[in-house]
Amino acid sequence: MIGRRASVSNWRWVxxxxxxxxxxxxxxxxxxxxxxxxxxxxxxxxxxxxxxxxPKERLQALKRLSERAGRxxxxxxxxxxxxxxxxxxxxxxxxxxxxxxRTLGRYPTAATLQVLRQAVTDSEADVRMAACExxxxxxxxEAVELLASLVRGDVxxxxxxxAVRALGQTKDPRAKEALKYAxxxxxxxxxxxxxLTLKEIxxxxxxxxxxxxxxYLEGGNPEPERRLWIADRLQDLLGAF
Numbered sequence: 001m002i003g004r005r006a007s008v009s010n011w012r013w014v015x016x017x018x019x020x021x022x023x024x025x026x027x028x029x030x031x032x033x034x035x036x037x038x039x040x041x042x043x044x045x046x047x048x049x050x051x052x053x054x055p056k057e058r059l060q061a062l063k064r065l066s067e068r069a070g071r072x073x074x075x076x077x078x079x080x081x082x083x084x085x086x087x088x089x090x091x092x093x094x095x096x097x098x099x100x101x102r103t104l105g106r107y108p109t110a111a112t113l114q115v116l117r118q119a120v121t122d123s124e125a126d127v128r129m130a131a132c133e134x135x136x137x138x139x140x141x142e143a144v145e146l147l148a149s150l151v152r153g154d155v156x157x158x159x160x161x162x163a164v165r166a167l168g169q170t171k172d173p174r175a176k177e178a179l180k181y182a183x184x185x186x187x188x189x190x191x192x193x194x195x196l197t198l199k200e201i202x203x204x205x206x207x208x209x210x211x212x213x214x215x216y217l218e219g220g221n222p223e224p225e226r227r228l229w230i231a232d233r234l235q236d237l238l239g240a241f
Contacts, residue, residue, distance in 0.1 A: 055093055055095070055096055058096055058099075059095075059096065059099055062096075062099045062100060062102075062103045063099075065080060065084075065103050065106075066102070066103050066106050069103075069106035069107055070106075072107070077107045077108075077109055078109050078111070080107055081104060081107040081109040081111040081112050082109075082111050084100055084103060084104050084107070084111075084112075084115070085104070085111045085112070085114065085115045087100055088100045088101065088104070088115050088118070088119070089115075089118075094122075094123075094124040094126060094127055095126065097119075097122065097124070097127045097130075098124070098126045098127045098129070098130040099130070101115065101116070101119045101127060101130040101131050101133075101134050102130045102133055102134060104116070104134055105130075105133055105134025105135070105136075105137040105138065106137065108137065108138050112134070112138070113138065113142065113143075116131050116134055116135055116138070116143075116146065117146065119131035119134070120135075120146050120149065120150055125156040125158060125159050128150065128154065128156070128159045128162075129158060129159050129162040131146075132147060132150065132159070132162040132163050132165070132166040133162070133166065135147050135166055135170075136165075136166035136167075136169035136170055137169075139170045139171075139172065140170075140172075141172075141174060143170060143172075144167065144170055144172050144174045144175050144178075147163045147166050147167050147170070147175070147178065148163075148167070148175070148177065148178035148181075150162075150163035151163045151164055151167070151178045151179075151181060151182055152178065152181055157187060157189070157190065160182075160187075160190055161189060161190060161193055163178075164178075164179065164182055164190065164193045164194050164197050165193060165197065167179060167197055167201075168196070168197030168198075168200040168201060169200075171200070171201060172201070173201060173202075175197070175201060176198070176201065176202070176217055179194045179197055179198050179201075179217075180214065180217045182194035183195070183210050183213055183214055183217075184214075191210055192208065194213075195207075195208060195210065195213055198213055198217075202216075204216060204224065205224055205225050206222060206224060206225050207225035209222075209225065212225075
């Protein structure tokens with residue numbers, strides 16, 4: 001009875017996504033070769049519940065989707081992102097939700113950004129970290145804003161670190177305010193990552209001196225970190241005798 005109910009639910013999902021994808025149809029969006037992407041199925045899986053793909057098969061299919069993202073045209077990206085968005089909303093497995101979010105990051109569309117707004121508040125930290133990776137690929141003011149909200153408000157230190165790293169990958173100067181906040185936090189790992197990220201964004205180098213970084217962000221002009229070559233260091237040592 002349970003297997004029948006699961007199978008019926010899965011096929012309802014197929015019909016819903018076919019309607020969502022419109023004239024393209026399920027066949028035109030063959031994402032399944034050979035690790036079939038749920039719910040675009042041509043024949044039953046050899047699984048304990050007929051007609052339902054396994055988590056391993058879904059992960060394999062998502063990896064294939066990530067690999068083909070660069071070759072997809074605009075219309076195909078829209079269709080795939082729409083399918084992934086619905087898959088995210090219906091997926092109960094946190095590991096699969098995280099992989100869906102990572103894959104969506106390779107398909108920048110309006111549907112993608114809508115899912116990422118949900119993903120940054122997902123109950124699972126791994127999904128929120130995946131959202132950081134995806135937002136780094138999106139870039140733009142809303143991506144920076146969502147990442148900044150994680151830096152300031154997420155309760156998981158790993159998520160906050162991931163958000164700070166992602167801010168650096170956006171190369172967006174608007175990220176500086178959130179990084180300034182990270183510098184004031186008591187977490188040494190977060191402070192260190194904020195300084196590394198600021199170096200990426202600004203091109204400045206004040207090393208691991210949080211005080212200098214804060215001074216710079218407040219409009220000051222601190223002395224850059226001095227990097228000594230070996231010859232300079234030897235000369236300094238010899239001059240001490």
